[in-house]
Amino acid sequence: MRLKALRESRGFTPERLASALKISTGRLQDLEEGRERITADLMRPLSRVLNAAPADFFDGFSVTAQGVVRLTEDDARAADEEARLTRDFALIRDEDARQLILALVSSYAAFGDLAKA
Template identity: 30%
Template sequence: MKKAPDPIDKHVGSRVRMQRILMKMSQEKLGEALGLTFQQVQKYEKGTNRIGASRLQQISKTLNVPPSFFFEGAPNSQPASGDGFAEESSSQYVVDFLSTAEGLHLNRAFARIKDPKVRKRVIDLISTLAEQDEVAREPGIGDTADK
């Protein structure tokens, strides 16, 4: 039975992916720079293979970031205090989204908009579209068949 990737390995891998995409570098190009196959880069990015310290140093040099960059926002490895219920970091979904090509594209485009009024209109538009999408996916909405 396969063991699930460690949350920190997944986080580090997602940060590698995010920085690679920000630099507009393919998995193949990163692999070439590191002497690896693109499949190995994929495994690192998914967290299925753990990245060793020396390899992480190589990756940080290739992607022009300090090694600490890959741990920023990492899940806390300490046991949760309190009643035993731990919530996922509220920023994790942002990291996950920005690790996708869509997220980076949207973020770059939005960052180019300098007018605060236009930014607000974009946010309002996206919020409205998201609400409409949620309503459209609700059971019974859009069904035309009478039962």
């Protein structure tokens, strides 16, 4: 399930990822559904293509400055959301729009908790 979530968060279709890895879509589906384990030989190209650390493929783990750490459910969800935001933000070509989005996110981060009070 983690592989599928990473693939989707990076904007890959099953066909596109399978092609990049030079494997069949059927094999990719087996990997995503846990019928086949990810081998060490496949981990390197998966990490490269999806721009992910090996620990990212295992639910509940991530690589931080402190090394590999177990994530809480909220942290794992936030990491997936961050990956989606990063991917989608990179697709915005209008510099003015990008700056407005950054200002909105920064403002909400600074004052969002005040709005709940």
